[in-house]
Amino acid sequence: MAAGNILIVDDDEDILTAGKLLLKRHFDRVVTCNRPEHIPDLLADRTFDAILLDMNFGPGESTGRQGLAWLDRIMTIDPRAVVVLITAHGGVDMAVEAMKRGATDFITKPWQNEKVVATLSAGVKLGQSRSEADTLKKANKVLARTPEQPIIFDNPAMAGVMDMVERAAPTDAGVLLLGENGTGKELVARAIHARSLRAGSVFMNVDLGALSESLFESELFGHKKGAFTDAREDRTGLIEAASGGTLFLDEVGNLAPHLQAKLLTVLEQRQITPVGATRAVRVDVRVIAATNLPRERLADETVFRQDLLFRLNTVEIDLPPLRDRAGDIPLLSRHYAGFFARKYQRPAVTVSAAALDVLSAYAWPGNVRELRHAIERAVILSSGDVLRPQDFALSSPSVTPKLTPAGAPAAPGGDMDSAADGTGQDGAGLPADLNLGRLEKTAIATALRKHRYNISHAAKDLGVTRAALYRRMEKYGL
Ligand SMILES: Nc1ncnc2c1ncn2[C@@H]1O[C@H](COP(=O)(O)OP(=O)(O)OP(=O)(O)O)[C@@H](O)[C@H]1O
Structure with missing residues (x-):
C-alpha cells in the first residue's frame, strides 16, 4: 500500500463508494465528499496528497465550468495541490484548459481501475516532491549563509x-x-x-x-x-x-x-x-x-x-570562560586586529606588547564577544597601525556602574562625552547630555557591564528582546 491521503469529490454517491472501495486498497486514507462547497473546510483541516475532482455537479450539468471553478478555488487555497479531474464528457479542449489552470491529470468516466490507481500514484509522488521542495525553499530562506569562522585557541x-x-x-x-x-x-x-x-x-x-x-x-x-x-x-x-x-x-x-x-x-x-x-x-x-x-x-x-x-x-x-584561558587572549587579539583592519580597509594593524599585557590582565566578563568588540572599537578609533593600552577603555569588571538619580546611567569606561564637571550631570542631577542615541548607547553599555555581558539579563533589564539588544549592540559597536 502506498502512503497517501486522497480526497474524492463527486456528487454521484455510486462513484464515491466505488472510488473509495478501489482506492482504499492502494492508499493510506481516502476521504469522500459529495458537496464541493465542503472543499475549503476539508483543505483547511488537512493536507491531501491528491484530489480526484468531478467536472460537473448537479443534474444536467455537462459544461465542466463548475469543475474548473472548483479547480481554481483549490489552487488558490493550496497552489501545491495535486488535482486529477474526472469527467464523462472529457474532450481534449477541456483537458487542456484544466491543465493550464493547474490540474495534474485528467481521467474519463467510466474509468479503468488500473488507470485511476496509476494516475493517482503518480500524483501522490508529485505532491510529495512538491512539498519537499517547498520545505527546502522555506528552509533556505531562513538559512543564513555565513562562511565558517575559524576557532582560535591555544589553551x-x-x-x-x-x-x-x-x-x-x-x-x-x-x-x-x-x-x-x-x-x-x-x-x-x-x-x-x-x-x-x-x-x-x-x-x-x-x-x-x-x-x-x-x-x-x-x-x-x-x-x-x-x-x-x-x-x-x-x-x-x-x-x-x-x-x-x-x-x-x-x-x-x-x-x-x-x-x-x-x-x-x-x-x-x-x-x-x-x-x-x-x-x-x-x-x-x-x-x-x-x-x-x-x-x-x-x-x-x-x-x-x-x-x-x-x-x-x-x-x-x-x-x-576567557579569564580561565588568558593564553588565548593574545592570539584572539591579533586575529581580530587583522580581521577588522581588513574589514575597515586599514593597513595591517598590530597589537603592542603593552596592550596585550593589559588585555590579558582584564577579566572579560563578556568573554570573546567583549574582546572582539574591544578590538573592533580600537581599530576604528586608533589612527596608527599599532594598538596601544590607551586604545582600550577597559574598566574593572567587578565595579558595578553607578546610576544617576534620574535613572540614566553614567557614561561607562570613558567612551562617551561627559559633562564638564566630570559627573555627566548638570547641577540639578539631570544628565547633561540628552542626546537619545548616546543615552541609549550608554544605557546598553551599562546594562551589559552590570550583567557581566549576560545578554538575557541585560535585555530583560533594558526591557527589550535579546534579538533587539544584539541589533543595538551591532549598531553601537558594543
Ligand atoms: N575561539 C574563538 N575564536 C574566534 N572567535 C571566537 C571564539 N569564540 C568566540 N568567538 C567569537 O565571539 C563571538 C561570540 O561567540 P558566540 O556567539 O559563539 O558565543 P555564545 O557562547 O554562543 O554567546 P551567547 O551565549 O551570548 O549566545 C562571536 O563573534 C564569535 O565568532
Missing part, C-alpha cells in the same frame, strides 16, 4: 573541546554546549554542523531566549491558515524547516517548565503538529543545544527537566 582545555567536536560531529548524537555568554557556543555548534553528515543541509539557529511563550508553538511547530486571528496563511515552523539538517537550540536553559515538556515530546516522537493542524509531520533533525546556566543549576529538577537534559546531552561540551 589545552580548548584543545579538548575541539577534540570532542571532531569526535561528536560525524555522529548524529545530541550535543549540549555549556558556557558563559560569549564563550563561543554558537561558533562551536556551527563547527559541529560543518563537520557532520548534514553539512550540506540547513543549520537552523533558534534563540529560545528570544521567543515569547505565546509564540513558542507557532514559531517552532508552524501553523495552518486560520488557526488563530493572525494566521493568514500556512507557515512552516522552524523545526520542520530544519528537517534534514541541524537544529541549534540556543538558551535552552531559559525555557519555562511547560515549554520544556513540549520540547521533550517533540524530541521523543520526532514529529510536530503545526498549530491548527490535525496531522503530525515527521521531522529529522540533529539537535545541538546551548545554555549559559551553570552545570549545578541544570542538575536542579526545579530549574530544568532532567528527562529533557538526558535527551539533549548525549555529548556535553563545556566552554571555559
